[in-house]
Amino acid sequence: MSAMCAQYVSRGREMSGEANVDGRAEALHYAPPAMAARRPPPRKSAPVSPRNERPFVALLASVKPEIERRLEGFLDARVTGSRPLGSEVQALAREVRRLSMLGGKRLRPALVVAGLRTVSSTAKLEAALDAGVALELLHTYFLIHDDWMDGDRVRRGGPSVHVALAQRFRSEHKGNASAILAGDYAVALACDALAKVKAEPKRLRDAFSAFAEMQLGAVAGQQLDMVGQGKDVELGYALKTGSYTVEGPLRLGALLAGGKPSTLAALSRYARPAGVAFQLRDDLLSLFGDPAQTGKPLASDLVSGKRTLLLRLVLRRGKPKELTVIRRVLDKPRAQEPALRAALRAVEATGAPELVEKRIQELSEQALAELAGGGVSPAGRALLTDATQALCSRRT
Known part of the structure; x- marks a missing residue:
């Protein structure tokens, strides 16, 4: 990572154990901050005005149904096209379609459009929307492989792909192997969707390069997450999540609009801390979020034993009594709800959630300070200022 990136991950090193965290926060009943109510989607997609009170939320409401319409049509055609290959292959296409259409916030496609709008307030949205479809398929690929690697059995309120395919083929091994292939199938579809984007040749080449960088960053981050021993948790977050959740989509949209190097650099400076904050919010939601909203089981990161920054702080700061309660459910997928509730209260008592909340705020x-540094249009600043709230204060 660059020196610029190191400026914000250094604070993450302090929190994850390379320096002491002073003080012990008072135990509180933790709850994620509420987001402002979303406006109903406009009937027509239109350029977003900086006069909108919540411009990014309005953009998201406009983009989401259009992305889902395009994504569904693209995947339906692929499921139909796979029929001559037999039910075994069609099962992969069906699972990619199922997961892709099983909810999803569609934040990434909205950020592609936001990236385009930071360069031009009048450019047509077609290229950005089609690139957003490719990005959703890339996201599906990451989810399928990530769930298999982490042993997560539920995603978006339904079975993870490796679980569904194990049931389909009546074999855990075949389900796992088929899920790897389903992820590969999804990323191939993502590349195909991006290749169909109508853009100037140079812009499309640049977009493909950015798309590849997202994948490389996420793969590196996943490797650090699995075997990196937690030496720098925020670096892993910047690579695994930030690269394709915030920075990559913004750059993709800006490149499709012919963005200048100064704009691309400004977007990267903004996106890197915003992407880490997004993942830290995800860590909190994975423990304390409402399963009906998050689509994940209660306290999912505890029962899977995932060593997030939040959990590392809990294990460092917890008193023996608190840690005894937490370890009863840690890395125990069959833990019952009463034990999980008790463990969550113990997590609260350590004060770790408040420290993570403080880090998200920092x-x-x-990220907002980087926007003030120039390189982004006033309309782009308005969009990204609101996007910061949507990314970092979300409830799902």
Whole structure:
């Protein structure tokens, strides 16, 4: 990572154990902050005005149904086209379609459009929307492989792909192997969708390069997450999540609009801390979020034993009594709800959630400060200022 990136991950090193965290926060009943109510989607997609009170939320409401319409049509055609290959192959296409259409916030495609709008307030949205479809398929690929690697059995309120395919083929081994292939199938579809984007040749080449960088960053981050021993948790977050959740989509949209190097650099400076904040919010939601909203089981990161920054802080700061309660459910997928509720209360008592909340606020402020540094249009600043709230204060 660059020196610029190191400026914000250094604080993450302190929190994850390379320096002491002073003080012990008072135990509180933790709850994620509420987001402002979303406006109903406009009937027509239109350029977003900086006069909108919540411009990014309005953009998201406009983009989401259009992305889902295009994504569904693209995947339906692929499921139909796979029929001559037999039910075994069609099962992969069906699972990619199922997961892709099983909810999803569609934040990434909205950020592609936002990236385009930071360059031009009048450019047509077609290229950005089609690139957003490719990005959703890339996301599906990451989810399928990530769930298999982490042993997560539920995604978006339904069975993870490796679980569904194990049931389909009546074999855990075949289900796991088929899920790897389903992920590969999804990323191939993502590349196909991006290749169909109508853009100037140079812009499309640049977009493909950015698309590849997203994948490389996420793969590196996943490797650090699995075997990196937690030496720098935020670096892993910046690579695994930030690269294709915030920075990559913004750059993709800006490149499709012919963005200048100064704009691309400004977007990267903003996106890096915002992407880490997004993942830290995800860590909190994975423990304390409402399963009906998150689509994940209660306290999912505890029962899977995932060593997030939040959990590392809990294990460092917890008193023996608190840690005893937490370890009863840690890395125990069959833990029952009463034990999970008790463990969550113990997590609260350590004060770790408040420290993570504070870190999210620090990163959000850093992202907003980068926007003030120039390189982004006033309309783009308005969009990304609101996007910061949507990314970092979300409830799902």
